Amino acid sequence: MAIKYGRPLESKTRVVPVDAPPPGDFPLDLSHRPRRLRRTEWLRRMVRENVLTPADLIWPMFVVDGKAARTPVSSMPGVDRLSIDEAVREVERAAKLTIPCVAIFPYTDPGLRDETGSEATNPDNLVCRAVRAIKAAVPEVGVLCDVALDPFTSHGHDGLLRDDVILNDETVDVLTQQALVQAEAGCDIIAPSDMMDGRVGAIRLALDDAGHQNVAIMAYAAKYASAFYGPFRDAVGSSKTLTGDKRTYQMDYANSDEALREVGLDLEEGADMVMVKPGLPYLDIVRRVKEEFGVPTFAYQVSGEYSMISAAVQNGWLDGDKTVLESLYAFKRAGADGILTYFAPKVAEILRSS
Numbered sequence: 001m002a003i004k005y006g007r008p009l010e011s012k013t014r015v016v017p018v019d020a021p022p023p024g025d026f027p028l029d030l031s032h033r034p035r036r037l038r039r040t041e042w043l044r045r046m047v048r049e050n051v052l053t054p055a056d057l058i059w060p061m062f063v064v065d066g067k068a069a070r071t072p073v074s075s076m077p078g079v080d081r082l083s084i085d086e087a088v089r090e091v092e093r094a095a096k097l098t099i100p101c102v103a104i105f106p107y108t109d110p111g112l113r114d115e116t117g118s119e120a121t122n123p124d125n126l127v128c129r130a131v132r133a134i135k136a137a138v139p140e141v142g143v144l145c146d147v148a149l150d151p152f153t154s155h156g157h158d159g160l161l162r163d164d165v166i167l168n169d170e171t172v173d174v175l176t177q178q179a180l181v182q183a184e185a186g187c188d189i190i191a192p193s194d195m196m197d198g199r200v201g202a203i204r205l206a207l208d209d210a211g212h213q214n215v216a217i218m219a220y221a222a223k224y225a226s227a228f229y230g231p232f233r234d235a236v237g238s239s240k241t242l243t244g245d246k247r248t249y250q251m252d253y254a255n256s257d258e259a260l261r262e263v264g265l266d267l268e269e270g271a272d273m274v275m276v277k278p279g280l281p282y283l284d285i286v287r288r289v290k291e292e293f294g295v296p297t298f299a300y301q302v303s304g305e306y307s308m309i310s311a312a313v314q315n316g317w318l319d320g321d322k323t324v325l326e327s328l329y330a331f332k333r334a335g336a337d338g339i340l341t342y343f344a345p346k347v348a349e350i351l352r353s354s
């Protein structure tokens, strides 16, 4: 892949200072000169250890009710909420760019949100309608759906809330129904992002009972309670109503061994793939998970990471293409098999043109 940098320093500047020691002291008697392998683009390409391709990308999109509508998410420059017809067009674009999979997140009308997130299990909710339309138009692209109640609850939490406590087992029951309506709509990958205990096993069992043996599960297994999710909550419309934080179910960012226990449990319960989230600040976790389990391991470059880079690019402080490529190569280097990123279409275009 051609990353174009400026001309090499040597060709612009005189390296040897005028009053350098006499030329007889050079060359140094070095046994190793690692720079030899960095000398030219063909050589750098030849020894490159990791490669990023469009097949590494999962493209998250936000859908909204309406027709021919795109509404910008103000805290995510360049990202719009899409009406279903617009989302279908973007998935067609994903197909052309050979992006294998998209992830669909709904902005649920506030009037449809309630205490128990009942819209989550409506077989005709926005997500299910979007999935049906996408699979009908572009069946060759995979569709992943988040399982969690936060886009549907009036309080913005991922689970059922009673006396300020997020109920685990009762929530798992609802999530199982949510997964079923999504699978029924044609979703290929169910991705529980709620961090309730035992939900992967319950969902696997329910999917199998309903004949959905081929629907895969990508567990948000090591999902941390993170401030980097802020812009996403704007996008799905849960930030204004969210009461408190999610630290009783999402992980403490001070922990690392715990991530391995969480991943181990989700795999035992039947997860096909696991995810670490957020992304860049948690590459140590990606590396540990990949080394310990050797299963398909994904990372989510979350909304806050997207917005940080985009804001700096908008200000002219960072070069967008180079920064985005570098950030995604970092995931590959850490051992990720793929990355959920809002930069997916942009990156696929960069990769295609280089």
Ligand SMILES: NCc1[nH]cc(CCC(=O)O)c1CC(=O)O
Pocket: 146, 148, 150, 158, 193, 194, 228, 229, 230, 231, 232, 233, 246, 301, 302, 303, 304
């Ligand atoms: N449970 C829902 C969910 N699924 C993905 C994200 C965050 C994604 C992003 O920030 O891009 C969240 C938000 C949260 O847990 O509060």
Ligand SMILES: [Mg+2]
Pocket: 195, 196, 197, 198, 221, 262, 265, 266
């Ligand atoms: Mg867990």
